[in-house]
Amino acid sequence: MRKAGFPVIFATGAGWPAGDVQLHEFSMRLSQYFMPTLKETPKEAEIVSHRLMLRAGMVRQASAGIYSWLPLGYRVLRKIEQIVREEQDAAGYQEVLMPTIQSADLWKQSGRYDDYGKEMLRIKDRHEREMLYGPTNEELITEIFRNGAKSYRDLPKGLYHIQWKFRDEVRPRFGVMRGREFLMKDAYSFDLDFEAGRRAYQKQFVAYLRTFARLGLKAIPMEADTGPIGGNLSHEFIVLAETGESEVFCDRNFLEHDVLGTAIDYGDSASVENVVNYFTSLYARTDEKHDQAAFEKAVPAQRRYTGRGIEVGHIFFFGTKYSEPLGALVTTPDDDAVPVQMGSYGIGVSRLVGGIIEACHDDHGIVWPEAVAPYKVGLVNLRAADADCTAACDKLYGQLAQAGVEVLYDDRDESAGAKFAAMDLIGLPWQLVVGPRGLENGVVELKRRGGDTERAELSPEAALARLAG
């Protein structure tokens, strides 16, 4: 969502109210939006994020663990994706796009065609060739690299893509948090030797800290098992949420450190390493690895934090695990041929939508962090049948859109209660409430969605200034 240079489209065709300005990038009338909200919770949804996503009209289940994204949900997904993209770019990674469907050949070379078992969705094409819907992309990216880079002069390199993947989970659950089809960012680093590879790993470590902080989350890096991907340098990033699947023990210093407040120079490996060293020196473990005695020894009582969390990212350094069997060799300055050193770095983009809701909601609905909210402001017209009230709303709507403030305008002829409930449910950070009662006194009401119950009556001009500022 761009902040400047936004497109302005004047509607002239049928279907739009005559003379109305349509600013698709920034604004939407609820009367025209496809946002099928539900008053009651569909029975298949157990956990809060799944319930809220269905009720808010963000997604619909297509089949077990597979979802369609409706406009509201897709907007959030794209915002998360964009933040992830910006931080990958900032860390010096280049975006590519690999296919969802892959040939089995490379997977046989790496030996994972058998290892992956039934989780891998196997397909045959019309020529009876063995294909698969990619559960991940190490093999393919290694082949791409192998064909395009031959020398140490081509290193280091970092590539990433954001693509749908499929893992045929035995038991998909928790809505988009544990779907079979999911959107994932995966990045891959290519370096000449272990030391350079370790630096690449550390860059991603910092990029992850920044990414999750920008998403409005507290994410804690924890030493992790390497799982079927293999290797020995690995961290999981766990987002704190009361409803998280695993119990987490950590030093409170994690929660208080502001990574975004620190300027990062990715070109300065010493400063990157400092950040990594700080975070890896603090105690942080999931219940599986938790050692109460070690916890008490490492962390003073007042700094001990116990909570729950959801895994949203995982980074690995795995050296030559794929470059060796797949023959991704580079020539060294001494004219030797050595397998390239690799790491891979995943973020579950679609999972994050659910993860953020798990971390950010209350009894009334979602409470979006501003960075990923589908719209910044919900403009509520309390009396759509009242000409003056509607005129005031229409004016504010146009002004907000022109100012580049993303606004969803509830212009429906519904009861006030229904509108408030819908706004709370979809969780936009600001509610701008306009009713005849306030207008008599020249004021509108501006409410902050969420904990701090910030709420003020002020003139429309002041509200506009506050939101556009």
Place this chain on the structure above:
RNA sequence: CGGGGCGUAGCUCAGCCUGGUAGAGUGCCUGCUUUGGGAGCAGGAUGUCGGAGGUUCGAAUCCUCUCGCCCCGACCA
């Protein structure tokens, strides 16, 4: 893949035990009245009762098979 549960209106669910030809709330449509926290009254539309077979004069209901979905466990971004 082991254990459990559920499929009846868009959504939540009743009816099933004890067979007689389908209901409620909510949502949707129309009209009127309302309007600051999911409004009121009146009228209206909506179902291959998940599917297939069987038993029966007759099946949402009983029997068999099957498909789908959910929960717990093992597994995982």
